[in-house]
Amino acid sequence: MKININDVVTLNDDRKFVVLSETIYNENKYFYLIELTSDGEEVVDNIKIVKELITEDGTKLIVVKDTDEIDDIKEDLVKNLDKNDFE
């Protein structure tokens, strides 16, 4: 499953997130996500920065908690978000 900007990602626990922006750093793909309500219509006050991990079991998203790692990627994520016209 390829994840792109403005895609709604549904997790195994049925939580939904929309992809706001993405960037590649150190050969890893990172996404900036915001959570949605269960019907996917409204935004929930919860954002995450995640790293994509493609395994044999499918695509997994690892929540980035290392502050240094966040500092390394946040600027690119902001730039790409700025370019996102949400269309």
Place this chain on the structure above:
Amino acid sequence: MWEIDMTMDSIGAYLEQIRLLKAQPQVNDAEIDNVMWKVLGLALKLDEMHERNYRNELERIENTETITIREELLKRERILELSQARESVLNNLFDQNIPEEKTLFDLFEDIRREHEYETTFHESDVLLVKEQLELVEENKIQEQLLKEEYNNNNIQISNIENSIMSFEDFNQKLNEEYARFIEANEIDKIDVVSASATKLVALERQSIVSENLRLLETANNIDVKSFKYLGDRYENDKLVIEEANELLFMVDLATKMREEVNSYEELQRKVEEINKIVTTRENDFLSRYPNITYPNDFSYRTIFFNNDVKLVNEQINAKANIEALTKRNEEITQELEVLYDNVKGRRELDDIINNRVGNAEVTNASEPIEFEEPVIVPIELEDEEKETEINQEEVVDNSNDLDEEVLDVKSVEKAKPSLLAKLKLLKFKLMKLANLAAPVILAGTILFLTMTNPVNNNNKQVEYDIPAVGIENQIEEQIENDTITSADDLLEAIENLEQEQAKYVQAIGDKVSVENDTKYYRDAASAQLDNNSYVTGRNGLRAENYNINRIAIMEKDMLGNPTGKILAVNTTPGVSAEELAQSLGLEPDQYEVMIHIGAGDDNGNYVEAPLNAPAADDLCWMRADSEGIKVVTPASEILNSGKGITR
């Protein structure tokens, strides 16, 4: 490079076009305005290109390795030249003597100032490196002086050591010298009795002659010339007495010189007494014969015995003098060791220039930061009726918790347009949130963003690159200072937001009162950037009622800073700033409003301004949120009444 040349050529051509347009029989202000916009765009592009080249070249030079301080100076001078060259581009682009170009020139004031600041920093870098080279030169001179002193001290120590004598030897040597003096002056041959008698006779005779001379002054009927010899006799006796005094002094001196002493201390007293005797004798003689030439026999004799005092003192103080000189040489050795410590090495300079933290500071910075009791912040949300607790300790713990949280993706689908439209409205806040420090991002809420960015627009500075060390403290401060701690605070925040929006209620056609000391500007961009302001009551515009005839929506960047860019200008009566901004899809914190005021017709009635064409009085742009501006009669009221508006 060709791009820069082409852009420069285009700017030159457009500026020429402006001059030609102004020289036309019928000046088309709108067209001039249009060309000015083009020039502005090209100038910004030109600056970007120069900026890019400058940054690339700067990076290249910065990465050049230097070994010596002199090489570092050359490197810093090249960077300074580069910075100055970049600074000169915008300084020389426009001719300030031409009003239109002056306007364009003023628009770049902030950018020019940034360039200027950067050049200043590079200048200080050059000065810092130069200072080190000067310090090295000064230290070299100091080093030479210290080394010379060190060598001289060693020579002195050696001389003193060689001159040290036992008391017996020194005393014998001095006695031999005294014996030679006594012999040379034939003191032992002096007949003391005869000298004393001669002196007494001369004194007696001198006394009688003195009395006779006194009587001669008052005597009558006497030939004074026949007593002329009395004066000569008096002077002759004076010499006789002096010679007798000298002989008797020499006898006394010889007696003193022959005194036996048994130690350096006794010898010191003896030579000092002899020195005192000869000095007193010289002074007595000089008082009687003040016109005697110097040096003379008496002064030579005083110097001779004074030298003995010095020699004795040198012997007595030899050990202490050697110790003092040895100690001084130790001090010199230490001074030489640290002499160049005040000079910063090339690496140290590099660290200072690039603001790199020294090892000691790193050690301090890495010390664990102690937190007070966790602050729990309840927040009431009126809309969503939910209460959220943000636990600061949790935020801090999250930042340190590296256990992986893995989300398994079940499915992926395209977002609905309605959702995307909602996200578009949140985009600005999401960007700001992502720009914050990592621990704040980890907190993961937009609500938190509201807390860390107070609604007050003026404080809406988002910090980039917050240093990792101290972030926790920063969050603590932010929570302490900015947290919405209750429903009251939330209501207050909402009120602030409403006030923020209410700042821009002015509409085209509003009659407004302008108070004294209100700033006004030549154009909307200057008004937003607060460049080249004038003040009512001081610069021509009087404090009275005016009509709003134009509204300009100005851009703010994502940090909330003004950019000087006009997003829209409107002249339609009744259109409010808020409506205009909303039609552009702008959030309240994404723009600012500038208004243009006019005096109106002869009766003060609002006159609609032509779009994009300046009016005769086109000088009065103001910030819509200026405190000195109050709406007297809203445009809607005037429009409804059908009076007070003319075209």
